[in-house]
């Protein structure tokens with residue numbers, strides 16, 4: 001699978017983003033508008049707030065499109081158990097100590113309908129297109 005993840009560098013923490021996995025749940029935009037702003041280029045400025053807050057808000061990204069890569073602050077906690085949420089008409093959300101495609105991660109939205117061009121991750125191209133509801 002081609003790596004389409006782009007890295008945005010900060011002093012204390014880098015943030016990486018894979019657009020193919022973003023489902024526009026907007027947790028990032030709501031959580032830290034000084035860091036995440038789609039009307040700005042670059043749209044991610046990791047130094048726009050305290051690094052610890054950046055780590056916290058990125059950890060709310062349900063799809064794993066966003067990740068943090070701390071230099072000198074604590075990283076996102078690795079959950080000691082995995083939760084699975086199969087959303088009706090939406091993807092299957094995982095949160096845990098995951099290895100979906102050969103690398104460790106904590107959050108993932110998996111395709112549940114078989115239409116994704118980015119399998120096993122959801123890309124919103126099938127029945128999951130209406131998730132999240134407000135998008």
Ligand code: SF4
Nearest residue numbers: 022024025026028061
């Ligand atoms: S929180 Fe994650 S899935 Fe939601 S808009 Fe931001 S990057 Fe995309």
